[in-house]
Amino acid sequence: MASTAPVIMRIMASSIQTAKRAGGIIRDVLKKGDLGIVDKGKNDPQTEADRSAQRCIIASLTKKFPSVKIIGEEGGSDLNVCDDWLVEDSDEQFLQQSCPAEWRDAKPEDFVIWVDPLDGTAEYTQGYVEHVTVLIGIAIKDAAVGGIIHQPFYQQPDGQLGRTIWGLKGLGTGGFTHSLAPPGEFIITTTRSHSNALHQQALNAFPATKVIKVGGAGFKVLQLLEGKAHAYVFATPGCKKWDTCAPEAVLEAQGGFLTDINGEHYAYNADVEHVNREGVLASVGENHSELVYKIPRKVREAVGV
Numbered sequence: 001m002a003s004t005a006p007v008i009m010r011i012m013a014s015s016i017q018t019a020k021r022a023g024g025i026i027r028d029v030l031k032k033g034d035l036g037i038v039d040k041g042k043n044d045p046q047t048e049a050d051r052s053a054q055r056c057i058i059a060s061l062t063k064k065f066p067s068v069k070i071i072g073e074e075g076g077s078d079l080n081v082c083d084d085w086l087v088e089d090s091d092e093q094f095l096q097q098s099c100p101a102e103w104r105d106a107k108p109e110d111f112v113i114w115v116d117p118l119d120g121t122a123e124y125t126q127g128y129v130e131h132v133t134v135l136i137g138i139a140i141k142d143a144a145v146g147g148i149i150h151q152p153f154y155q156q157p158d159g160q161l162g163r164t165i166w167g168l169k170g171l172g173t174g175g176f177t178h179s180l181a182p183p184g185e186f187i188i189t190t191t192r193s194h195s196n197a198l199h200q201q202a203l204n205a206f207p208a209t210k211v212i213k214v215g216g217a218g219f220k221v222l223q224l225l226e227g228k229a230h231a232y233v234f235a236t237p238g239c240k241k242w243d244t245c246a247p248e249a250v251l252e253a254q255g256g257f258l259t260d261i262n263g264e265h266y267a268y269n270a271d272v273e274h275v276n277r278e279g280v281l282a283s284v285g286e287n288h289s290e291l292v293y294k295i296p297r298k299v300r301e302a303v304g305v
């Protein structure tokens, strides 16, 4: 079954296992205690966990899918990794499912895999480890089609650490229980470490009953999927394609939307600009276009300039 399954199914099944392994590396670096922090820019830290998790993911997926383009947040990585970091297996349960017809004939050269080995690095370095996710997003041509969101520090009821959420458009989602956000309230989830005046103006335009400030694009989309928030607002550039590809695919496989603040989808082919210049607006799906028009036109015009 595994070797004959369509490429999208094999990439998803391998990515699920690989994200779990990367999560183990992220826990190990924290346990050892030497984070090896490097500043890539203002408010943009990178740690040994970001670097090592990326090497594990890109080495593993490159070995399995040599002709698929893979783009990782941490740039070119040394792919000569120890066997322990080379993930060869696939999620067999995922492979039992049938591939949506629309993706069955996609060829390796149609794909781009967008890798954020550790989303929420600022929070990781500050001890908010529950905000951390590993993101593997799978695009076919321009569209974010599949995604893995792995939480290395999620505490399972049996005490085990880690959970893996997946979504594939046309098939659905797995790894979590979907809940609706409370009716009669309007809860926004947003950045806790990358706000600015323009973004604050956009937030002020919404009649929010509550604003939750958490780290990472992956964790914010999980707030939507689990009914803890109605919308994710980020009205400034700063997020990149590897932040949004996996969350967009998972959220949209569940009926939500993730777009820029004008309501347009980003393109995820290999030639696009990495920065999401027009910000991020995500919702559980009931009223996405109404949310777009809540953001004052002046703010929308200023974002991305």
Ligand SMILES: Nc1ncnc2c1ncn2[C@@H]1O[C@H](COP(=O)(O)O)[C@@H](OP(=O)(O)O)[C@H]1O
Pocket: 042, 043, 044, 073, 116, 118, 119, 120, 121, 122, 190, 191, 192, 193, 194, 214, 215, 216, 217, 234, 237, 238, 239, 240, 243
């Ligand atoms: N102004 C900025 N500069 C650099 N990165 C930014 C940024 N604004 C957002 N990001 C990136 O977007 C992701 C989500 O940000 P936030 O938690 O503030 O919502 C983070 O990913 P990483 O942690 O993978 O780098 C963060 O670094």
Ligand SMILES: [Mg+2]
Pocket: 044, 045, 046, 073, 121
């Ligand atoms: Mg980063």
Ligand SMILES: [Mg+2]
Pocket: 116, 118, 119, 120, 216, 217, 242, 243
């Ligand atoms: Mg990120």
Ligand SMILES: [Mg+2]
Pocket: 050, 073, 116, 117, 118, 119, 120, 121
């Ligand atoms: Mg990252």
